Amino acid sequence: MILKNTHRNTFLLLSFGTMAMFLLNLSLGSVNIPLKELGTILFGGQSTHSSWDYIVLNYRLPKALTAIMVGSGLGVSGLIMQTLFRNPLAGPFVLGLSSGASLGVALLILGAGSFGGFFGTLLMSQWSLVIASALGSFLVLLAVLAVALRVKDTMAILIIGLMFGSVTSAVVAVLSYFSNAEKLQQYVFWSFGSLGNQSWQGVFILFLCVVLGLLIGLFAIKSLNALLLGENYAKSMGINIKRTTFMLIVATSLLAGSITAFAGPIAFIGLAIPHIARQWISSSDHRILLPSVVLMGAIVMLLCDTVAQVPFSEYTLPINAITSLIGAPVVIWLLIRKKKLLF
Amino acid sequence: MTSSSAHSILEVTNLVIGYQQKKDAIILSDGISFKLNAGSLIGLVGANGIGKSTLLRTLTGMQASLGGAIEIDGKSILNYESLDLAKLVSVVLTEAPSSKNLSVGEFVALGRQPHTNWLGQLSEIDLEKISNALFLTDTKKLVSRKCFELSDGQLQRVAIARALAQDTPVIVLDEPTTHLDLYHRAIILKLLKKLAKEMGKTILFSTHEIDLAIQLSDRMMVMIPNAFHFDDPCTLISNGAFTSLFPEDTILFDGQTGRFTIKD
Known part of the structure; x- marks a missing residue:
């Protein structure tokens, strides 16, 4: 029967693609490290250049792992939001979650200066960045949900997202006016987005948040599938709407919030990856969609990062610019090809 | 009375x-x-x-x-409990499924939700019930079509198939019968009569x-x-x-x- 067709080949291909992109990402950059040497380093051996060991283990490996988590996490949070809000345009960036996170971080970085001294340093620890950003995105998502409960019009939700974006930039503008150049630069660099310069401790914190978010998503697969029929049908099939909505909101703000805290606001991944996955595997079943989005998100983000680090050169481009340059045309292409975005 | x-x-x-x-x-x-x-x-x-x-x-x-x-x-x-109620009463609503990308097979299979495990995996029994629901509503040939490609009459039959798959008394x-012409209204009501009998x-x-x-x-x-x-x-x-x-x-x-x- 048609329902039994497996997607084993798809997953094999995607897993292989992720591995290949992972190795390519590690190997390319300002210094090219041959794959054979890379293998030696990854399996604990000594390569011919000791500087290569250092570059791979302390710079490129944490960066590649961050890329995987960012791509997978943002993709899944976009997938969950599109189903929850029944809106194909939903995503962490469009709905203003990234703006909320930015606001949290702006208040922290630009506002912390006014506290000064010991308290200021305490506020700047990596955990406080994560908490400020996750809190920001959680509050925005709550606001969006509150609107969604009152207004059934899905366009209204998108407009709310846009409004949060404007409010964020306004508050950031006010804060920048009063803060010193150093803090301002720190914030601007954060807002460019960056996968690099992560300590292993940072990677571990991000890993915990992303895994927790993905696990909640995994346990919500059945409810997500029921929500494809709409809230009333889901209710009639025994789904507890309130609990499900709460779980999904926690998962998405955890994913989008922690990722934005570590890597900055990254556009289009959350919106585009779920659509690419749906187009490619032609199914709405979250049992297949969710793992595909995890793998595709990882592949696309590794690819973007490989481009951003500009092989054979000293330059590193802002990752946010690369994802927009790749993501925006993809969304336009999907729209033109299918005449409309479906979810 | x-x-x-x-x-x-x-x-x-x-x-x-x-x-x-x-x-x-x-x-x-x-x-x-x-x-x-x-x-x-x-x-x-x-x-x-x-x-x-x-x-x-x-x-x-x-x-x-x-x-x-x-x-x-x-x-x-x-x-x-809402889950136990879902095993006794199923519904066919006026609204179409909110996901337009859903295939008929997936739509009908979702009717099995109250009976499946935490991941919603379909057992042999589930597949048999789905197949039977498609047969009774004469929608078997539509199974791989997307819901948005269906006519109003077809969509209504598929929605009834989903309720049948839920297997409730x-x-x-x-x-x-809204949005249907006289012929399709008669088809739907005769189908309901048949299912009751x-x-x-x-x-x-x-x-x-x-x-x-x-x-x-x-x-x-x-x-x-x-x-x-x-x-x-x-x-x-x-x-x-x-x-x-x-x-x-x-x-x-x-x-x-x-x-x-x-x-x-």
Whole structure:
């Protein structure tokens, strides 16, 4: 029967693609490290250049792992939001979650200066960045949900997202006016987005948040599938709407919030990856969609990062610019090809 | 009136329906009492805004009642976990599935949700029930089509297949014949009749096709302002229940033909 067709080949291909992109990402950059040497380093051996060991283990490996988590996490949070809000345009960036996170971080970085001294340093620890950003995105998502409960019009939700974006930039503008150049630069660099310069401790914190978010998503697969029929049908099939909505909101703000805290606001991944996955595997079943989005998100983000680090050169481009340059045309292409975005 | 010999699956006594607005309770209809037996087709008619959908939503546990009792399979609806209720009552709503990308096979398979594990994996039994539901509604050939590609009549049959896959003794349908032409309205109602007779389902549907409902229903509910009638169609005609359905200066009911005519 048609329902039994497996997607084993798809997953094999995607897993292989992720591995290949992972190795390519590690190997390319300002210094090219041959794959054979890379293998030696990854399996604990000594390569011919000791500087290569250092570059791979302390710079490129944490960066590649961050890329995987960012791509997978943002993709899944976009997938969950599109189903929850029944809106194909939903995503962490469009709905203003990234703006909320930015606001949290702006208040922290630009506002912390006014506290000064010991308290200021305490506020700047990596955990406080994560908490400020996750809190920001959680509050925005709550606001969006509150609107969604009152207004059934899905366009209204998108407009709310846009409004949060404007409010964020306004508050950031006010804060920048009063803060010193150093803090301002720190914030601007954060807002460019960056996968690099992560300590292993940072990677571990991000890993915990992303895994927790993905696990909640995994346990919500059945409810997500029921929500494809709409809230009333889901209710009639025994789904507890309130609990499900709460779980999904926690998962998405955890994913989008922690990722934005570590890597900055990254556009289009959350919106585009779920659509690419749906187009490619032609199914709405979250049992297949969710793992595909995890793998595709990882592949696309590794690819973007490989481009951003500009092989054979000293330059590193802002990752946010690369994802927009790749993501925006993809969304336009999907729209033109299918005449409309479906979810 | 109602013979109590047959097994009654749904029993309603003195039900009050309506909704809460701020602190006031807006009552749409009260004093609703009936017993539905297994294997019967029940048509619910009434003018727009009288509370047909509210009654159906209240009976399926999607909305709280304002008073009275609803017993499903001998137990009050208030004492059911939503998952257990989902194994007894399935619905066919007026709304299309909100995901347009869903295939017919996936749509119908989702009906198995109350019976599947935490991941929603389908067992052999589930697949058999799905296949049977597709067969009974004559939708097997549509299985790989996307829902947005279907005509209104096809989509309605597929929605009924989903409810059948849920495998519940009671199926409640909210206006399953809207947007359909006469032929497809007849097809849907005959299908419901067949399912009630052959599968022993209790099928309650609201409709504006009063003449078709009179011909096919075993029993009918008539909602008019300040009254609720429940009986077999012939008795309802002789009681004159249909004459007060609409204002008599505009529309007249002819008891001989079972049809409404517009008054000049």
